[in-house]
Amino acid sequence: MMEFTKDFKIPDPVPQAGIDRAVKLMETGRMYRYNFHAEFEEEIEPSESELDDELATEVAKLEYEFSRYIGHKYAIAVNSCGSALFMSLKAAGLEYQDKVFTNAFTFTAVPSSIVHAGGVPIYLECNSQYLIDVEDFKRKIEEHPDAKYFIVSHMRGHVSDMEAIKAICDEQGIYIIEDCAHSLGAKWDNGKYVGHTAKIACFSSQSYKMLNSGEGGFIATSDERVAAYCILAAGCYEKLYKKHLARPFNDEIFEELKPHVPNFSLRMNNLTAAVLRPQIKILDEKIERYKQLYRQLKSILNTVEGVLIPPSLDRVERAPDSMQFNLLNLTKSQVDRFVKDTAVRGLKIQIFGRLDNARYFKNWQYSFTEMPELKQTEEIIACACDLRLSPSFTTEDIDTIGSIIKDVLKNIVGETNEVLSSV
Numbered sequence: 001m002m003e004f005t006k007d008f009k010i011p012d013p014v015p016q017a018g019i020d021r022a023v024k025l026m027e028t029g030r031m032y033r034y035n036f037h038a039e040f041e042e043e044i045e046p047s048e049s050e051l052d053d054e055l056a057t058e059v060a061k062l063e064y065e066f067s068r069y070i071g072h073k074y075a076i077a078v079n080s081c082g083s084a085l086f087m088s089l090k091a092a093g094l095e096y097q098d099k100v101f102t103n104a105f106t107f108t109a110v111p112s113s114i115v116h117a118g119g120v121p122i123y124l125e126c127n128s129q130y131l132i133d134v135e136d137f138k139r140k141i142e143e144h145p146d147a148k149y150f151i152v153s154h155m156r157g158h159v160s161d162m163e164a165i166k167a168i169c170d171e172q173g174i175y176i177i178e179d180c181a182h183s184l185g186a187k188w189d190n191g192k193y194v195g196h197t198a199k200i201a202c203f204s205s206q207s208y209k210m211l212n213s214g215e216g217g218f219i220a221t222s223d224e225r226v227a228a229y230c231i232l233a234a235g236c237y238e239k240l241y242k243k244h245l246a247r248p249f250n251d252e253i254f255e256e257l258k259p260h261v262p263n264f265s266l267r268m269n270n271l272t273a274a275v276l277r278p279q280i281k282i283l284d285e286k287i288e289r290y291k292q293l294y295r296q297l298k299s300i301l302n303t304v305e306g307v308l309i310p311p312s313l314d315r316v317e318r319a320p321d322s323m324q325f326n327l328l329n330l331t332k333s334q335v336d337r338f339v340k341d342t343a344v345r346g347l348k349i350q351i352f353g354r355l356d357n358a359r360y361f362k363n364w365q366y367s368f369t370e371m372p373e374l375k376q377t378e379e380i381i382a383c384a385c386d387l388r389l390s391p392s393f394t395t396e397d398i399d400t401i402g403s404i405i406k407d408v409l410k411n412i413v414g415e416t417n418e419v420l421s422s423v
């Protein structure tokens with residue numbers, strides 16, 4: 001019997017340059033992001049030579065490099081994407097008990113960030129492509145005309161119809177924030193990176209995302225006021241904003257906002273930035289590798305009866321670090337059996353719509369007083385499988401994964417047919 005023996009939870013390693021830099025920082029103790037002398041009054045290229053002696057400029061440089069990569073004017077590095085989403089809502093002006101639309105199919109960190117900011121999530125159904133159901137969005141606007149914020153979560157890198165969503169939001173005066181935790185590197189209309197529909201886009205560098213620093217996140221924006229707010233809210237006090245390279249060079253805006261913005265102490269530290277900076281240099285290469293593996297697995301699974309990989313929108317070029325697919329025509333116990341039998345052979349497949357999964361809205365009771373009715377989402381995620389990929393997988397590994405899924409499913413369906421024909 002064919003088995004898969006590699007670890008699915010294996011994170012991507014830190015390039016040697018990042019390890020060396022982190023060690024140097026620890027030797028000097030300069031882990032705090034503001035522990036250096038330079039101040040920036042205008043935009044400069046943070047070339048290694050100029051700022052190299054200023055060891056502790058790692059976070060400042062990372063913010064600059066990340067903002068240039070993603071194509072936003074400003075970036076603020078923080079301790080997680082959850083924190084980035086929380087601060088984005090505050091920057092957008094969310095007040096206590098304000099309603100926030102968001103996906104019913106996403107990770108628990110998203111509704112948690114809304115609750116953290118004092119808001120109340122209003123969940124939207126996902127469609128069969130794992131995307132925001134735009135018709136449901138329109139219905140929910142009618143039910144909640146007072147809801148003026150929307151965190152659109154590109155769950156597992158599945159990017160919704162942002163053009164339709166933006167048109168509706170512009171008309172209704174709804175403020176959009178994009179959760180790009182899993183869509184770093186994904187592109188829209190063959191050009192820009194995803195994360196430019198909204199004023200604010202949030203990213204993650206938690207271990208199972210495209211960048212790995214264990215924990216970490218970014219807010220990217222081209223809006224001066226949002227950037228200044230988030231720099232201050234992340235934990236920048238006095239004149240420390242002068243130590244940011246990817247900031248609005250408008251000191252007045254900082255001085256004006258400063259007394260009104262709490263310091264939430266959500267800064268990134270230099271060790272985190274040191275291990276991330278060399279990863280940005282190889283990001284495109286890594287995304288390409290993920291795409292190859294994904295394409296290979298997709299072409300295998302497309303030949304398996306009973307498996308459906310929902311198509312993404314034509315305008316979206318995904319950067320997938322995991323595979324999602326639906327099991328068709330199986331009962332709940334057959335789906336559970338599929339998970340068990342593939343696990344015996346070394347695969348780690350999770351079903352989103354299960355009570356042991358943090359991506360199932362029924363587990364988010366902290367966010368509502370009455371269980372929301374989300375029949376469509378419920379039905380889709382009850383048979384939606386999640387399988388992580390790793391750039392360390394070989395083409396042989398992908399063949400093995402594909403064969404195991406095929407085999408296990410054939411057995412389950414075969415047995416059912418036997419039972420049926422003997423009745």
Ligand SMILES: *Cc1c(COP(=O)(O)O)cnc(C)c1O
Binds near residue numbers: 081106155203205
């Ligand atoms: C991981 C993830 C987050 C949260 O990221 P953290 O950096 O762990 O806070 C938010 N949204 C989605 C869709 C995620 O997958």
